[in-house]
Amino acid sequence: MAQKPSIPKGTRDFSAQEVNKRHYIINTIKNQFTKFGFQPIETPSFENYDTLMGKYGEEGDRLIFKILNSGDFLKKVNPNDIKSENTLAITPKIAEKALRYDLTVPFARYVVQHQNELDFPFKRYQIQPVWRADRPQKGRFREFFQCDADVVGSQSLWQEVEFVQLYDAVFTQLKLEGVQIKINNRKILSGFAEIIGQSDKLIDFTVALDKLDKIGEEAVIEEMKAKGITAQAIDTIQPIFNLKGDFSEQIASLRGILAASKSGLEGLQELEFIQQAIEAMPLKTARLTLDVTLARGLNYYTGAIFEIAAPPQVKMGSIGGGGRYDDLTGIFGLKNMSGVGISFGLDRIYLVLEELKLFPKTADAQTQVIFINFGHQEALYAMQAIRLLRDKGVAAELYPDEAKMKKQMNYANKRAIPFVVLAGSKEMQKEQFTLKNMMTGEQNDVNLQELKKMLQA
Amino acid sequence: MAQKPSIPKGTRDFSAQEVNKRHYIINTIKNQFTKFGFQPIETPSFENYDTLMGKYGEEGDRLIFKILNSGDFLKKVNPNDIKSENTLAITPKIAEKALRYDLTVPFARYVVQHQNELDFPFKRYQIQPVWRADRPQKGRFREFFQCDADVVGSQSLWQEVEFVQLYDAVFTQLKLEGVQIKINNRKILSGFAEIIGQSDKLIDFTVALDKLDKIGEEAVIEEMKAKGITAQAIDTIQPIFNLKGDFSEQIASLRGILAASKSGLEGLQELEFIQQAIEAMPLKTARLTLDVTLARGLNYYTGAIFEIAAPPQVKMGSIGGGGRYDDLTGIFGLKNMSGVGISFGLDRIYLVLEELKLFPKTADAQTQVIFINFGHQEALYAMQAIRLLRDKGVAAELYPDEAKMKKQMNYANKRAIPFVVLAGSKEMQKEQFTLKNMMTGEQNDVNLQELKKMLQA
Numbered sequence: 001m002a003q004k005p006s007i008p009k010g011t012r013d014f015s016a017q018e019v020n021k022r023h024y025i026i027n028t029i030k031n032q033f034t035k036f037g038f039q040p041i042e043t044p045s046f047e048n049y050d051t052l053m054g055k056y057g058e059e060g061d062r063l064i065f066k067i068l069n070s071g072d073f074l075k076k077v078n079p080n081d082i083k084s085e086n087t088l089a090i091t092p093k094i095a096e097k098a099l100r101y102d103l104t105v106p107f108a109r110y111v112v113q114h115q116n117e118l119d120f121p122f123k124r125y126q127i128q129p130v131w132r133a134d135r136p137q138k139g140r141f142r143e144f145f146q147c148d149a150d151v152v153g154s155q156s157l158w159q160e161v162e163f164v165q166l167y168d169a170v171f172t173q174l175k176l177e178g179v180q181i182k183i184n185n186r187k188i189l190s191g192f193a194e195i196i197g198q199s200d201k202l203i204d205f206t207v208a209l210d211k212l213d214k215i216g217e218e219a220v221i222e223e224m225k226a227k228g229i230t231a232q233a234i235d236t237i238q239p240i241f242n243l244k245g246d247f248s249e250q251i252a253s254l255r256g257i258l259a260a261s262k263s264g265l266e267g268l269q270e271l272e273f274i275q276q277a278i279e280a281m282p283l284k285t286a287r288l289t290l291d292v293t294l295a296r297g298l299n300y301y302t303g304a305i306f307e308i309a310a311p312p313q314v315k316m317g318s319i320g321g322g323g324r325y326d327d328l329t330g331i332f333g334l335k336n337m338s339g340v341g342i343s344f345g346l347d348r349i350y351l352v353l354e355e356l357k358l359f360p361k362t363a364d365a366q367t368q369v370i371f372i373n374f375g376h377q378e379a380l381y382a383m384q385a386i387r388l389l390r391d392k393g394v395a396a397e398l399y400p401d402e403a404k405m406k407k408q409m410n411y412a413n414k415r416a417i418p419f420v421v422l423a424g425s426k427e428m429q430k431e432q433f434t435l436k437n438m439m440t441g442e443q444n445d446v447n448l449q450e451l452k453k454m455l456q457a
Numbered sequence: 458m459a460q461k462p463s464i465p466k467g468t469r470d471f472s473a474q475e476v477n478k479r480h481y482i483i484n485t486i487k488n489q490f491t492k493f494g495f496q497p498i499e500t501p502s503f504e505n506y507d508t509l510m511g512k513y514g515e516e517g518d519r520l521i522f523k524i525l526n527s528g529d530f531l532k533k534v535n536p537n538d539i540k541s542e543n544t545l546a547i548t549p550k551i552a553e554k555a556l557r558y559d560l561t562v563p564f565a566r567y568v569v570q571h572q573n574e575l576d577f578p579f580k581r582y583q584i585q586p587v588w589r590a591d592r593p594q595k596g597r598f599r600e601f602f603q604c605d606a607d608v609v610g611s612q613s614l615w616q617e618v619e620f621v622q623l624y625d626a627v628f629t630q631l632k633l634e635g636v637q638i639k640i641n642n643r644k645i646l647s648g649f650a651e652i653i654g655q656s657d658k659l660i661d662f663t664v665a666l667d668k669l670d671k672i673g674e675e676a677v678i679e680e681m682k683a684k685g686i687t688a689q690a691i692d693t694i695q696p697i698f699n700l701k702g703d704f705s706e707q708i709a710s711l712r713g714i715l716a717a718s719k720s721g722l723e724g725l726q727e728l729e730f731i732q733q734a735i736e737a738m739p740l741k742t743a744r745l746t747l748d749v750t751l752a753r754g755l756n757y758y759t760g761a762i763f764e765i766a767a768p769p770q771v772k773m774g775s776i777g778g779g780g781r782y783d784d785l786t787g788i789f790g791l792k793n794m795s796g797v798g799i800s801f802g803l804d805r806i807y808l809v810l811e812e813l814k815l816f817p818k819t820a821d822a823q824t825q826v827i828f829i830n831f832g833h834q835e836a837l838y839a840m841q842a843i844r845l846l847r848d849k850g851v852a853a854e855l856y857p858d859e860a861k862m863k864k865q866m867n868y869a870n871k872r873a874i875p876f877v878v879l880a881g882s883k884e885m886q887k888e889q890f891t892l893k894n895m896m897t898g899e900q901n902d903v904n905l906q907e908l909k910k911m912l913q914a
Contacts, residue, residue, distance in 0.1 A: 005508065005570040005789045007501050008554050013567055015574070016496030016581065023497075035847040037824045037854035039473030040480075044464050044600055045502065045556075045586060051462065068523040068552045070590040074542045082539060085531045095525045097465050099502075110470055113462040117472070119871045121857055124473065129502060133527040143501055156857030158836060165844065280837060281844055332462045367494045379615060380737060387622065387738050390492040397494035400578055400613030414576045 010134070010142030017364050022145075022350060024363035025174065026127055029147050029344055032169045036162060038125040038149045043106040045129070046097040053098070055105045055331065057299075063133045065142075066095035099131040103148045104328075104341070111152055112332035120153030120337075139347065150341030152328055157270055160304045160324070161277040163342045167308060167320065168286040170344065175358050177285040178311035179319075184294035185271055186301050186323070188254065191264020192240065192292075195257065196233035205229060206295035209240075213293065217241045240292050247275050250290050270303060302326040306342055310352045319348045366395065369419040369435075369455055370412050373399040381428050382421065385448055394455045412438060419455060467591070467599030474821050479602075479807060481820035482631065483584055486604050486801055489626045493619060495582040495606045500563040502586070503554040510555070512562045512788065514756075520589045522599075523552035556588040560605045561785075561798070568609055569789035577610030577794075596804065607798030609785055614727055617761045617781070618734040620799045624765060624777065625743040627801065632815050634742040635768035636776075641751035642728055643758050643780075645711065648721020649697065649749075652714065653690035662686060663752035666697075670750065674698045697749055704732050707747045727760060759783040763799055767809045776805045823852065826876040826892075826912055827869050830856040838885050839878065842905055851912045869895060876912060 007013060014022065030040075046067055053061055073094040074082065081089040100106055103126045111122065127147045134140055149166065151159050164181055171179045189209075193202040204227035208220050215223075220241070221234055239257055243250045251272055258264030271290065278288050294305050296318075303324035310316040322342030329337040353359050369389070371382035382398050389396040397417075399408045412420045422434040433451050436443045446454065464470060471479065487497075503524055510518055530551040531539065538546040557563055560583045568579065584604045591597055606623065608616050621638055628636045649666075650659040661684035665677050672680075677698070678691055696714055700707045708729055715721030728747065735745050751762050753775075760781030767773040779799030786794045810816050826846070828839035839855050846853040854874075856865045869877045879891040890908050893900045903911065 005566040006505060007508075007566075007570075008503060008505055011501030011503065013501070013571065014499040015571075016498055019497040019499050034823075035850065035852045037827075037852060039823060040476040041473055042471040042476050044468030044470070045588070046465060046468065046600075048463060048465055051464075062527065065527075066525040067556070068525050068548070070519065070522075072544055074544055074547075082542070085539075087529055087531055090531075091525070099524070109462045109464075113464075114470065114472075119868055123854075131502070143503075151857070154857040156830075158830075158840070158855055158857050161840070162855075169847070277837065277840065281841055366491075366496060370494075373613075373615075380734065383615070383618070383734065384738055390626070393492065395492045395494060397580075398615055398619075400608070400611040400615045411576055 008142070010136030010140075012141060012143070016366070020364045020366070021353075021359050022346065024359065025346060025349055025353070026145075026147065028173050029170055030125070030127065032166055032173065033125040033149050035169070036123075036149070036166050038123045041107075041110060041124045041126055042128060043100070043103075043110055043126070046099050047106060047109065049092055049096050049098050051098075051109055052101055052105060053092075056101055060101060064101050065099040065131045065133050066091060067097040067099065069094055069096055100128070101132060102130050103128060103146045103343075104150075105331075107148070107150060108329045108339075109332055111337065112329050112334045115334060121151050121156075122153055123149070123151045125149040139351070141347070145346045147344040147346055148341055149343075150328075150339055152337050152339040155338045157273045158277075159340050160270075160274050163306065163322065163340065164274065164278055164283070164286075164288055165281070167306075167342065168283040171286055172284040174349070174353065175360075176311065176349075176352065176356070178313075179286040180309040180311075181283075181286050181288045182291040182294050182307045182309060183271065183274065183288060184291055184305045185267035186303055186305060187263045187267030187270070188258065188292060189267075189295060191258045191261035191267060192237055194261040194263060196229065196236050198229055198233055201227065201229055209293045210295040211293075212241065243290075243292065247288065247290050248272075250292075251275070254292070267303075274304070296321055296323070300325045304340065308345075310348070311356075314352050314355055316348055316352055319345045319352060321345075367397050367415070367417050368395045369421055370397045370399060370408075370415075370417045371421045371423065372405065372408050373402050374422075374424045375402050378424055378428065382423055385421070385423075385433065385451065388448065389452060389455060392452055392456055394452075396455075421451070465599070467593030467597075469598060469600070473823070477821045477823070478810075478816050479803065481816065482803060482806055482810070483602075483604065485630050486627055487582070487584065489623055489630065490582040490606050492626070493580075493606070493623050495580045498564075498567060498581045498583055499585060500557070500560075500567055500583070503556050504563060504566065506549055506553050506555050508555075508566050509558055509562060510549075513558055517558060520591055521558050522556040522588045522590055523548060524554040524556065526551055526553055557585070558589060559587050560585060560603045560800075561607075562788075564605070564607060565786045566789055568794065569786050569791045572791060578608050579610055580606070580608045582606040596808070598804070602803045604801040604803055605798055606800075607785075607796055609794050609796040612795045614730045615734075616797050617727075617731050620763065620779065620797065621731065621735055621743075621745055622738070622740070624763075624799065625740040628743055629741040631806070631810065632817075633768065633806075633809065633813070635770075636743040637766040637768075638740075638743050638745045639748040639751055639764045639766060640728065640731065640745060641748055641762045642724035643760060643762060644720045644724030644727070645715065645749060646724075646752060648715045648718035648724060649694055651718045651720060653686070653693050655686055655690055658684065658686055666750045667752040668750075669698065700747075700749065704745065704747050705729075707749075708732070711749070724760075731761070753778055753780070757782045761797065765802075767805070768813075771809050771812055773805055773809055776802045776809060778802075824854050824872070824874050825852045826878055827854045827856055827865075827872075827874045828878045828880065829862065829865050830859050831879075831881045832859050835881055835885065839880055842878070842880075842890065842908065845905065846909060846912060849909055849913050851909075853912075878908070 052064055076093040077090050129143055129145050131143050167181050189206050193199045193205050208223040212220050294307050296307050301323035305323040306321055307318045308320035310319050324340040326338050328339035373379050386396045418438055420436045432445050432447055435446055509521055533550040534547050586600050586602050588600050624638050646663050650656045650662050665680040669677050751764050753764050758780035762780040763778055764775045765777035767776050781797040783795050785796035830836050843853045875895055877893045889902050889904055892903055
């Protein structure tokens, strides 16, 4: 019996229109990555089990897709583990490969493995799919693309400056105005925890603080108290809930608050460097804002933290993010490699551009003209013209069958092909073509030269 | 302890240079696909186990990578199967998804699943990786890209004509001259088997015939005899081992040989249609040749069979192939959908272009200019210029750290960046830049306007 076709949950088929629009975004990002000096690398879709496991926390380990060994996959398993159905012990024996969970760990592995071929600082970009066995839900997929740019091997803050410019350049080119580039620094968050004398509570503190936007000051304070942060400590830090003024003014306020924290002041100095550079080289359409509640990726970021918010008229989570991590490659044995990188959220950017109708018409590159098929001699006449049109860069087709005229015109219509050429024996005798504009209905009798000219435009 | 980084056997990391060259090929193919009216689709990397299994023969089933179910994957397994370690019975219970093995089966699944949204004839292209648990060896990988274009929903031979033109267009654009487009027809092979009265031996006969090139006539005849094909039958068919003349002359000879086979004559007529169309619209750099020994993909092709041979000066297997299959989507319940398609062998085309030194310099798009970092003020001065250069489309970088001059110049050199800008306090005062051509060693003092002009060129 024939199978009813379907795809695994959390995965997607992309139609031509969707692929074209996705590539429009990807090509824009690539174009800017290249102008900023990033070079593409690609890594395999699956890595050794050990390369990925233990890098994303317990939750992450569970969400990694493992690939079943080929052949007699049970042969390496301890019979007792089979008997007791000990899946945790069995998994690494029967699945020695796993699908990429993100692009950062494979990148770290790549840098260490190829360190002798690379020139540092090494600037790379990578645009490839990743896979996560997450519960699928609206906007969350089991296969999705990540678009990352990272630099390793330099601690220079000019890189943070460049990433701010890079975000601005990409969103400007996409005509997505009003994007907010939020920046924070891990050292400032550490400073806060220091100041309140509860450095051991850094994670609890920042996790609560991160929710300020969503749940408000009171609820954040409640949560902090619940986590054992004293009322006195919260009082000390209270001013950060209501920082006023522009970037520089907020820095000034924070300098007071963090006066006693060496780490905090260092974080402020870094932010100031970035802010002043951007002031000297204003952004085109995006806005750089300080957000001390930003705690994204606290587990690995050690310096700057970035998060990109879509323009306020669109309801959407972050459409990008990144930061600096001081020890990217340590897990693979190469110490003291500072890295900094950013990521673009392709799926969400797609939704934003769709909602704001920002995809240009040309994003959906498609066939410009189709020739009606009136029979063998006419088809050959058409094909000769099509051949010359293609040489001139025009996407052109012949309807392959000598079907009823109405069927052929319907096909052109449904596919939204803008021009149709009708060339029957009458036109052939005069070496002409009837060109019909499907939008306006206008028809013109033209020769080959004119046809080329009209379609190339 | 730090892990020594490695990747699974049969997989590859691609350096920037390799990615850029691969994309040069892919973009060329895409460009022509689009001009010929093909639209891109993308399907998920993994499909349901049942979608893929049983479509590629027993060998294929074994070579499909299966993905281990998440969580307690043993719960659906029959305990007896666990006890007896019956891997064949266990596999479908613990691995309900599998990595794409080729692009054809997912395409068939796509067409059936989306049949109501598609307009037929449906012309699609698809360029995505596939995975096979094959034994890795030189030129054979466990992850590799396929580049396919197919049409479903029409039996018109104009499509075969177009595929010949498409091959020619791609290889011409890649400047790979002298490619041979070999064509055959399944119906001709059936005709041979008919003529010798051994239609039941069609597979044995064509498998042997396919080796004519490699092992010669005598050995082929030996093999046929070993397979139970009679000496008399082989005598009847003997002329096909030594067909002489050009395409038309060979067709004429075959018309004699196949006179008694309806199917054979039909195959010849189809070939003639294609050949005459190509004669009326000559190919640019490729050559269309008839090869009656071509039996590639006999299991599924029902009409035309294509295979592309690299120019004779390169030792390389086929760099592309394809054909017509009358029932592409039947396995998923949609009958009578004739399909025809071709494929480009990306990895092998890469090797051929490399060997013949046909990659253009521009294929490896990379940074055009790097600015030396002389300190904070100088870096800001540089960054301002870099920003304007990027706006003009120039890929430009700042060396991120104020390192020793020699180190910075070495970096530029190793990365083969063609231009270096030196701008210290002296240049800043004069609002100038010293531009050094790293190939010639030539240095020029220029202003920003001149700098832009020189680097845009």
